[in-house]
Amino acid sequence: xxxxxxxxxxxxxxxxxxxxxxxxxxxxxxxxxxxxxxxxxxxxxxxxxxxxxxxxxxxxxxxxxxxxxxxxxxxxxxxxxxxxxxxxxxxxxxxxxxxxxxxxxxxxxxxxxxxxxxxxxxxxxxxxxxxxxxxxxxxxxxxxxxxxxxxxxxxxxxxxxxxxxxxxxxxxxxxxxxxxxxxxxxxxxxxxxxxxxxxxxxxxxxxxxxxxxxxxxxxxxxxxxxxxxxxxxxxxxxxxxxxxxxxxxxxxxxxxxxxxxxxxxxxxxxxxxxxxxxxxxxxxxxxxxxxxxxxxxxxxxxx
Amino acid sequence: xxxxxxxxxxxxxxxxxxxxxxxxxxxxxxxxxxxxxxxxxxxxxxxxxxxxxxxxxxxxxxxxxxxxxxxxxxxxxxxxxxxxxxxxxxxxxxxxxxxxxxxxxxxxxxxxxxxxxxxxxxxxxxxxxxxxxxxxxxxxxxxxxxxxxxxxxxxxxxxxxxxxxxxxxxxxxxxxxxxxxxxxxxxxxxxxxxxxxxxxxxxxxxxxxxxxxxxxxxxxxxxxxxxxxxxxxxxxxxxxxxxxxxxxxxxxxxxxxxxxxxxxxxxxxxxxxxxxxxxxxxxxxxxxxxxxxxxxxxxxxxxxxxxxxxxxxxxxxxxxxxxxxxxxxxxxxxxxxxx
Numbered sequence: 001x002x003x004x005x006x007x008x009x010x011x012x013x014x015x016x017x018x019x020x021x022x023x024x025x026x027x028x029x030x031x032x033x034x035x036x037x038x039x040x041x042x043x044x045x046x047x048x049x050x051x052x053x054x055x056x057x058x059x060x061x062x063x064x065x066x067x068x069x070x071x072x073x074x075x076x077x078x079x080x081x082x083x084x085x086x087x088x089x090x091x092x093x094x095x096x097x098x099x100x101x102x103x104x105x106x107x108x109x110x111x112x113x114x115x116x117x118x119x120x121x122x123x124x125x126x127x128x129x130x131x132x133x134x135x136x137x138x139x140x141x142x143x144x145x146x147x148x149x150x151x152x153x154x155x156x157x158x159x160x161x162x163x164x165x166x167x168x169x170x171x172x173x174x175x176x177x178x179x180x181x182x183x184x185x186x187x188x189x190x191x192x193x194x195x196x197x198x199x200x201x202x203x204x205x206x207x208x209x210x211x212x213x214x215x216x217x218x219x220x221x222x223x224x225x226x227x228x229x230x231x232x233x234x235x236x237x238x239x240x241x242x243x244x245x246x247x248x249x250x251x252x253x254x255x256x257x258x259x260x261x262x263x264x265x266x267x268x269x270x271x272x273x274x275x276x277x278x279x280x281x282x283x284x285x286x287x288x289x290x291x292x293x294x295x296x297x298x299x300x301x302x303x
Numbered sequence: 304x305x306x307x308x309x310x311x312x313x314x315x316x317x318x319x320x321x322x323x324x325x326x327x328x329x330x331x332x333x334x335x336x337x338x339x340x341x342x343x344x345x346x347x348x349x350x351x352x353x354x355x356x357x358x359x360x361x362x363x364x365x366x367x368x369x370x371x372x373x374x375x376x377x378x379x380x381x382x383x384x385x386x387x388x389x390x391x392x393x394x395x396x397x398x399x400x401x402x403x404x405x406x407x408x409x410x411x412x413x414x415x416x417x418x419x420x421x422x423x424x425x426x427x428x429x430x431x432x433x434x435x436x437x438x439x440x441x442x443x444x445x446x447x448x449x450x451x452x453x454x455x456x457x458x459x460x461x462x463x464x465x466x467x468x469x470x471x472x473x474x475x476x477x478x479x480x481x482x483x484x485x486x487x488x489x490x491x492x493x494x495x496x497x498x499x500x501x502x503x504x505x506x507x508x509x510x511x512x513x514x515x516x517x518x519x520x521x522x523x524x525x526x527x528x529x530x531x532x533x534x535x536x537x538x539x540x541x542x543x544x545x546x547x548x549x550x551x552x553x554x555x556x557x558x559x560x561x562x563x564x565x566x567x568x569x570x571x572x573x574x575x576x577x578x579x580x581x582x583x584x585x586x587x588x589x590x591x592x593x594x595x596x597x598x599x600x601x602x603x604x605x606x607x608x609x610x611x612x613x614x615x616x617x618x619x620x621x622x623x624x625x626x627x628x629x630x631x632x633x634x635x636x637x638x639x640x641x642x
Contacts, residue, residue, distance in 0.1 A: 019387070023356050023379050057431065070598070090397050094337075106384070110574070114387040115395035122581035129496040133489060153564050156492055157500055172598060174499065177570075178557065178577025179551045189330070190377040192323050198363035232370075276367050280311055283365055284485075 015170065016110045028185040032171050038124035041099030041292065043131075046085050053077050082132060086124040091117060100183075103285055110170075110182040119179040126175030134158035141162035145221040215253040216278040224279060226270050242268060260290070312364035318358050322378060325351035329381050337385060352382040354525070400582070403630035408582040409549065410626065412556045419551040423544070424489060424507050426513020427520070434521035441601055444511070444518040459526040466528070466535045467606045471626035488591035491550035495584045498554020501562060503553040506570040512547060537615030538601055544589040553580035553587070590622070 013029040054074045062071025089097040093106030093116055107123070109115045112155075134155075165173045170182060192226045201302045230238075230245055249271065279289060328344055328351065340348070359375040366372060391399070409416075433440040438455035453462055490512060497504035516536075523532040557573070557580050564572035597618070605611055 020385055023360055025383055026350050088393055091389060091393040117391055118578055118582060119595040120389060121400055121585055122578045129492055130581055133492055177573050180574025187377050187380045190374055213351055216450045221367055224367055226368055243415045280367050
């Protein structure tokens with residue numbers, strides 16, 4: 001239980017969102033890879049519908065000998081799809097598109113307010129600029145009606161907009177910036193049956209061990225919660241880990257009675273409960289002992 | 304991991320029922336959509352959510368049971384996503400956008416609109432007078448591929464031929480026009496997007512767009528075809544040029560509020576005014592569609608100057624009524640978003 005282990009979750013980027021009720025909730029930021037993947041899935045679906053729809057219209061109108069009219073309908077179809085596909089799904093599925101749903105990410109308001117329809121319209125209108133205008137500039141140089149220096153400038157600018165999510169820590173794209181939104185990972189479902197009813201050892205055995213205040217002062221909250229994780233662990237090497245941890249604790253607190261291997265879990269469970277009761281008691285008095293190094297003598301302001 | 308007898312255990316026991324009730328509702332809503340909840344459940348949901356949220360605050364400060372804190376954190380976040388996610392059905396959201404949000408956004412950027420309009424007019428004047436003075440300027444302002452044979456030295460008949468297309472050529476022309484509509488909307492969107500670059504390129508783009516227009520006007524003025532060109536332009540131009548100017552104004556809005564965020568932070572200013580600007584730009588995309596249809600069909604079919612002016616000015620009046628007159632009493636957001 002060294003200090004190094006404290007950063008156990010380096011890959012998980014979280015942000016605090018302040019709810020309108022004034023409570024800060026932690027949300028996990030969607031990774032760039034997931035977001036790119038979601039866009040690719042959506043664009044594939046989008047182009048798929050465009051192509052199939054165009055073929056269907058071409059065949060029908062060609063058969064009816066009004067092919068010219070069909071071409072206009074196809075242009076309108078493409079227009080409608082590329083403008084409304086993302087908007088429609090994000091409005092309907094609470095900030096998710098088929099691609100986002102597949103990858104388990106969703107759009108929320110960055111400032112903790114309700115996600116408004118306007119924000120959804122605004123962030124998806126920007127796709128026109130982030131995806132389709134750069135495509136137009138790249139694929140049809142010269143036809144954008146601007147020329148020379150302006151063309152180059154537009155190109156650089158379009159690329160800047162495209163790569164904007166790589167350049168800020170919240171992975172915001174231009175649409176997120178102006179709509180005030182954030183794309184987060186959907187929280188995975190934790191069920192009460194897993195979390196609340198996992199009552200460890202029987203409560204009756206707890207009185208078998210008595211700990212002195214000095215023995216309970218040896219550890220802090222960080223160690224308590226690590227012990228909790230260990231006790232809840234199930235697996236092959238769980239017993240081994242418990243024994244190692246138990247031996248460390250026995251040495252540290254100077255526990256003199258012998259603890260046999262099969263008693264180890266009961267002993268640790270008893271120590272856990274005693275320690276927790278002790279630390280929670282101190283918490284109510286306003287003392288928070290964060291870990292075993294915390295002697296309560298730190299300068300104020302540092303946690 | 305219950306620790307019998309501790310305060311945190313009692314705390315948990317007393318509230319557990321409410322949490323589990325909330326969990327049931329959230330799970331159902333996540334699986335089958337929030338509309339699958341009964342009226343009583345929908346009524347209960349915010350109360351249960353607020354209860355769990357306050358439990359979380361308390362648990363964070365008094366409970367050392369990591370599982371309970373994690374569980375509550377997870378539960379309230381999911382409930383929060385549900386309650387503060389987007390609630391309005393897509394159709395109604397769209398109706399509201401057209402009816403209230405877009406006109407409202409357009410009205411809120413009228414100062415920038417004025418600037419964009421003046422810049423465009425200056426461009427027109429510059430293009431007009433420079434080309435009158437020396438026709439060679441024409442090639443500076445107008446891309447040859449867009450001119451379509453209308454260059455200095457072209458005869459009045461040539462110019463007239465473009466203005467009043469032969470009915471037999473209509474087929475090919477209106478496809479060309481529909482493509483043109485994509486070109487012009489690109490200029491507009493670019494003007495908007497360049498607003499992010501603090502607005503100067505937007506002003507340049509508006510100005511050069513103006514000079515192009517001015518150059519065409521000068522060309523036709525010399526051949527005494529100004530009135531006819533006006534009809535040819537205004538039938539869709541009233542919509543299209545207005546949309547380009549609005550796009551430019553939206554771009555300028557972003558630049559302005561990014562540079563001078565006022566009391567807000569830069570990020571908040573961008574989120575507040577950027578949203579308005581994007582709604583204006585979205586309205587412009589729809590205007591470009593209308594302009595494209597007018598250009599593709601109406602202009603090719605209607606060849607009398609009087610009707611061209613009537614249609615063009617009619618649309619201008621219609622846009623003015625829409626942007627200035629509609630959506631003054633937007634229903635409050637909070638009232639509708641509350642479950």
